[in-house]
Amino acid sequence: MQKRFRLARSEDFKRVRRSGKSYAHPLVVLIALKSNQARIRVGVAAGRTVGTAVIRNRAKRLLREAMRILLSDIAPATDDASGWDLILIARPGLASASLQDTRLALTNLLRRAHILSPVHE
RNA sequence: CAGGUCGGUCGGGCGAUCGCGGUCCUGCGUUGUCGGGACCGAGGAAAGUCCGCACUCCACAGAGCACGGCGUCGGAUAGCACCCGGGGCGGGGAACCCUCCGUGAGGAGCUAACCUGCCGGAAGAGGGCCACAGAAACAAACAGCCAACCCCCCCGCCGCUCAAGCGGCACCUCCCCCACAUUGGGAGAGGCUGGGUGGGGUGGGUGAUGGUGAAAAGGUGGUGUAAAAGACCACCGGCAUCCGUAGUAAUACGGAUGGCCAGGUAACCCCCGCCGGGAGCAAGACCAAGCAGGGACGAAGCCAUCUGCGGAUGGCGGGAGGCGGCUCGUCUUCAUAUGCGCUCUCUCAUGCGAUGAGAGAGCCAGUCCCGGGUAGGUUGCAUCGAGCGGCGCGGCGACGCGCCGCCCAGAGAGAUGAUCGCACAGGCGAGGCAACUCGCCAGACAGAAUGCGGCUUAUAGACCGGCCUGAGGU
RNA sequence: GCCACCGUAGCACAGCUGGCAGUGCAGACGAUUCGUAAUCGUCAGGUCAUGGGUUCAAAUCCCAUCGGUGGCU
Numbered sequence: 001m002q003k004r005f006r007l008a009r010s011e012d013f014k015r016v017r018r019s020g021k022s023y024a025h026p027l028v029v030l031i032a033l034k035s036n037q038a039r040i041r042v043g044v045a046a047g048r049t050v051g052t053a054v055i056r057n058r059a060k061r062l063l064r065e066a067m068r069i070l071l072s073d074i075a076p077a078t079d080d081a082s083g084w085d086l087i088l089i090a091r092p093g094l095a096s097a098s099l100q101d102t103r104l105a106l107t108n109l110l111r112r113a114h115i116l117s118p119v120h121e
Numbered sequence: 122c123a124g125g126u127c128g129g130u131c132g133g134g135c136g137a138u139c140g141c142g143g144u145c146c147u148g149c150g151u152u153g154u155c156g157g158g159a160c161c162g163a164g165g166a167a168a169g170u171c172c173g174c175a176c177u178c179c180a181c182a183g184a185g186c187a188c189g190g191c192g193u194c195g196g197a198u199a200g201c202a203c204c205c206g207g208g209g210c211g212g213g214g215a216a217c218c219c220u221c222c223g224u225g226a227g228g229a230g231c232u233a234a235c236c237u238g239c240c241g242g243a244a245g246a247g248g249g250c251c252a253c254a255g256a257a258a259c260a261a262a263c264a265g266c267c268a269a270c271c272c273c274c275c276c277g278c279c280g281c282u283c284a285a286g287c288g289g290c291a292c293c294u295c296c297c298c299c300a301c302a303u304u305g306g307g308a309g310a311g312g313c314u315g316g317g318u319g320g321g322g323u324g325g326g327u328g329a330u331g332g333u334g335a336a337a338a339g340g341u342g343g344u345g346u347a348a349a350a351g352a353c354c355a356c357c358g359g360c361a362u363c364c365g366u367a368g369u370a371a372u373a374c375g376g377a378u379g380g381c382c383a384g385g386u387a388a389c390c391c392c393c394g395c396c397g398g399g400a401g402c403a404a405g406a407c408c409a410a411g412c413a414g415g416g417a418c419g420a421a422g423c424c425a426u427c428u429g430c431g432g433a434u435g436g437c438g439g440g441a442g443g444c445g446g447c448u449c450g451u452c453u454u455c456a457u458a459u460g461c462g463c464u465c466u467c468u469c470a471u472g473c474g475a476u477g478a479g480a481g482a483g484c485c486a487g488u489c490c491c492g493g494g495u496a497g498g499u500u501g502c503a504u505c506g507a508g509c510g511g512c513g514c515g516g517c518g519a520c521g522c523g524c525c526g527c528c529c530a531g532a533g534a535g536a537u538g539a540u541c542g543c544a545c546a547g548g549c550g551a552g553g554c555a556a557c558u559c560g561c562c563a564g565a566c567a568g569a570a571u572g573c574g575g576c577u578u579a580u581a582g583a584c585c586g587g588c589c590u591g592a593g594g595u
Numbered sequence: 596g597c598c599a600c601c602g603u604a605g606c607a608c609a610g611c612u613g614g615c616a617g618u619g620c621a622g623a624c625g626a627u628u629c630g631u632a633a634u635c636g637u638c639a640g641g642u643c644a645u646g647g648g649u650u651c652a653a654a655u656c657c658c659a660u661c662g663g664u665g666g667c668u
Binding site: 005006011012013039043044045052053054057058060061062064065066068069087099 | 139140141154168496534535537538539540566567568
């Protein structure tokens with residue numbers, strides 16, 4: 001996932017976490033907020049309860065890789081002036097899941113947030 | 122070969138596709154949150170933060186105190202307490218042999234290499250503590266033992282627990298009998314001085330005898346004494362000093378001399394010696410914008426039109442600043458409020474203040490300059506270093522020296538991942554005498570964040586080597 | 596990056612100037628009651644986080660490790 005699709009600034013994180021809408025899954029939590037920019041930006045987080053540094057990094061890599069695959073599906077649909085800012089928070093157990101499980105979890109969450117249309121795929 | 126033990130190296134490999142971070146180069150009618158290419162891209166512990174430094178800022182005349190750390194000897198190093206090599210004391214340590222226990226299977230001990238803990242001072246000063254038990258925990262007291270003196274009691278010695286009582290045996294004096302040269306034998310009566318294994322007291326001596334305890338203080342045997350004691354002697358043990366030998370030294374061995382006392386605890390205070398200023402890359406430096414704050418300059422009028430008389434619009438003029446061809450022009454911007462506004466002064470209501478009323482004066486907009494801290498960006502910081510690799514030399518080693526070659530991660534919500542294939546090892550199951558074949562499973566611990574050295578902790582496994590013990594062969 | 600504190604019975608905590616491991620609640624049994632609660636009595640329950648060391652003796656003192664909590668920048 002390239003840098004331009006990433007949510008990086010600390011204030012952006014605060015804004016999305018405060019006023020965004022959250023969707024939970026046993027493996028991941030999604031927080032979504034409509035932005036005024038054309039592209040979609042994604043931030044990834046893993047707290048201390050997930051595990052040690054190795055486990056946290058693996059969880060974040062899994063989320064980024066799964067999001068990279070899904071990004072090509074939803075990117076052309078949002079070519080108007082309203083994109084999304086998303087935060088993905090890893091939960092304990094994600095590091096032992098496979099990429100397939102992670103992608104299915106993310107697809108579920110994005111459909112519930114109406115970012116990925118149910119007609120797609 | 123088997124067992125034990127120690128050290129070192131590696132710690133998943135190759136290939137394909139998709140993807141990520143950095144550096145350099147490069148493309149464009151499209152300069153982009155664009156595309157392309159080359160190269161590089163986690164560890165032995167990157168971890169814990171237990172020590173030591175580099176580096177940066179702050180503080181600082183010098184010395185000392187307080188506080189903290191360290192403390193056998195020598196070495197290594199930029200530096201380091203746990204690095205290297207020695208020394209002393211203690212603990213652990215397989216099989217065989219040996220010893221002990223066991224009918225026996227077996228168990229315990231001894232022990233090599235090796236592992237491991239501790240290390241200034243209690244015979245240099247002082248203080249504290251040592252539960253329970255015990256007379257007493259360090260310095261004497263208490264009980265005990267001992268002779269002397271005083272008072273009371275008793276009376277030969279031996280036995281019956283004892284001095285009284287009983288029995289036996291003996292001494293002295295007197296008397297009787299027998300024998301006789303003399304010594305003597307038998308029976309009976311009495312027993313002073315003094316003595317006592319008795320009781321009490323006084324002032325002394327004595328030291329380890331006192332069931333205890335982790336610890337009472339050199340051990341054994343003897344001499345000695347009123348009783349005793351290293352008081353003295355022999356042997357043994359330990360300590361200190363000196364000398365000799367070995368060693369740089371700690372120390373070891375041997376000899377001589379000394380005095381036998383000095384309980385333990387300094388990971389209790391303490392004393393002696395040495396070391397230490399504080400904070401930490403979120404240190405620190407720089408940059409543009411805005412904010413708090415500080416400073417400088419500083420206008421408030423006139424006219425016209427409309428009017429529902431509250432005002433509105435326009436023009437001239439004015440302020441601050443920028444630019445230019447700088448007595449000027451142009452551009453940007455601001456204000457023009459008789460307002461329940463603010464401040465100050467004076468007068469009245471009362472002596473003052475508050476409050477109220479009245480009168481007067483001043484302020485308000487804006488522009489420019491300086492500008493702390495925070496957030497943001499750049500840097501510190503990513504090739505020049507206590508750097509890495511190879512070879513040689515010196516050293517037992519930690520390590521050092523010389524030559525050659527190399528440049529080797531650098532993010533900032535934080536880059537290494539996913540899928541597949543191939544061999545190589547691992548475990549489980551099935552088949553098979555075995556070699557082997559097939560199927561399934563899982564890839565150890567773990568992720569840089571300024572850098573470096575040491576330590577500690579986690580770690581599936583693979584490979585190599587040293588030492589010791591035992592067995593066999595040559 | 597730096598620093599401090601804590602770990603003791605099922606739970607919450609004392610004890611940490613070294614010598615007995617304790618308190619409250621919870622648990623079991625008994626008494627009281629027609630029965631329950633309350634109350635009273637008795638009992639059980641401990642690798643003092645782990646491993647070394649100092650000491651005659653360690654929950655306590657020293658060192659290392661593991662886990663947890665909190666703070667500063």
